[in-house]
Amino acid sequence: MSSYAHLLPASWESTVTAWLQEDCPSFDWGGYVVGDKPSTASLWCKSEGVLAGVPFVDAVFKQLNCEVAWFFEEGHMITAAENIDDVPKGSVKVHVATVSGPARNLLLGERVALNTLARCSGIATASRAMLSAARDAGYNGIVAGTRKTTPGFRLVEKYGMIVGGVDAHRYDLSSMVMLKDNHVWSTGSIMCAVQTARRVAGFSLRIDVEVRSYDEAVEAVRAGADVVMLDNMDGEKLVKCARDLRENYGKDHRFLIESSGGITLKTLSDGHVDNVIDIVSTSAIHQSTQHVDFSLKIDH
Incomplete structure (x- = not known):
């Protein structure tokens, strides 16, 4: 079965390399503090939305010799119904993945992965909401995005639209x-x-x-x-x-x-x-x- 990741061009992972280079262009001061002991980290979703951007997160951590184990498929709508047991009513905290690897590398990839996942999932969520509203209004035609995307980040944003169904x-x-x-x-x-x-x-x-x-x-x-x-x-x-x-x-x-x-x-x-x-x-x-x-x- 095809996944959304099969849409991506052969050259796209070089973009991830550039993201990591931008975020840590010289010394990794925090990495010096934590070292490279084997560790695991939990990826939490703290607001409802469509999960999108999985291949980008995987690539970030792959380049840092880490592995990601996902608990939901891309395109899944994460809701408060999937909360862990001790979350206050009205809040969202869903364990969506576990990342394992050297502690320093987990933190090197943390912000790049989170920023990408948050943006891509936000676009997928908005896309699905727009499509649902159109169908609820009786519209059977095509709902589409536009080319008004962020320079350098178009691949992620267009990908999010597709995962969202538009x-x-x-x-x-x-x-x-x-x-x-x-x-x-x-x-x-x-x-x-x-x-x-x-x-x-x-x-x-x-x-x-x-x-x-x-x-x-x-x-x-x-x-x-x-x-x-x-x-x-x-x-x-x-x-x-x-x-x-x-x-x-x-x-x-x-x-x-x-x-x-x-x-x-x-x-x-x-x-x-x-x-x-x-x-x-x-x-x-x-x-x-x-x-x-x-x-x-x-x-x-």
């Missing part, structure tokens, strides 16, 4: 042609921008065009856009535009309709999730997302 959207500028307002203004028209892109992108790349009105959407469809993104529209305007586009041009042109801009858990059901729309994309699942709280404690 579409990661395009990974980078090379993954899909997205023509936004600046592209259109720079070339003079939507038609010109699409035609210019198509000449070099070929058949294997979709072209997604951002539009702000029905007339611009029509121009994008006629130009041959594969996806028409209705940007910052909501409510009746969004739904009417999407339905008119589908009714008037759906028979003669093949295209997807995407809604984007200002979509959050609070605004999701406010006209953004009509099933005439194929894709709802949002950065709310990975920007300003609350982390899931984890801690690592040496057993004693």
Whole structure:
């Protein structure tokens, strides 16, 4: 059976090496204090959330000659129902893994692993919540993230979206042609921008065009856009535009309709999730997302 880790490229572990080098670029003063005696540490989850980022944590400790034994599969929703017995009511403390290895190495990997796990799990949790809200609102289409990710940390954040169950959207500028307002203004028209892109992108790349009105959407469809993104529209305007586009041009042109801009858990059901729309994309699942709280404690 495939795991999410099988998505990761061959080169990704070098990123983990860079993280460790950044966190300890010279002397390890704390490591001198504790030495390298064989030890174990308990990884605790202290807030509810989806467990995501397991391969990154494994790689951190593998590079430090430590081993991680997980008690939950990646993608599992950790809840207070799984608490250890002596936790106060309303609190969360769930033992999710045990890490073993030299004491110094456990602490060398501690913060790098926790930061990565907390961020990735937070994005997975927000993604799952957004997808659940969309389904509860009767929306059957695609819920996706965006490219508004943290430089140098995109792999982890996109990975978290996938574990959370949403579409990661395009990974980078090379993954899909997205023509936004600046592209259109720079070339003079939507038609010109699409035609210019198509000449070099070929058949294997979709072209997604951002539009702000029905007339611009029509121009994008006629130009041959594969996806028409209705940007910052909501409510009746969004739904009417999407339905008119589908009714008037759906028979003669093949295209997807995407809604984007200002979509959050609070605004999701406010006209953004009509099933005439194929894709709802949002950065709310990975920007300003609350982390899931984890801690690592040496057993004693």
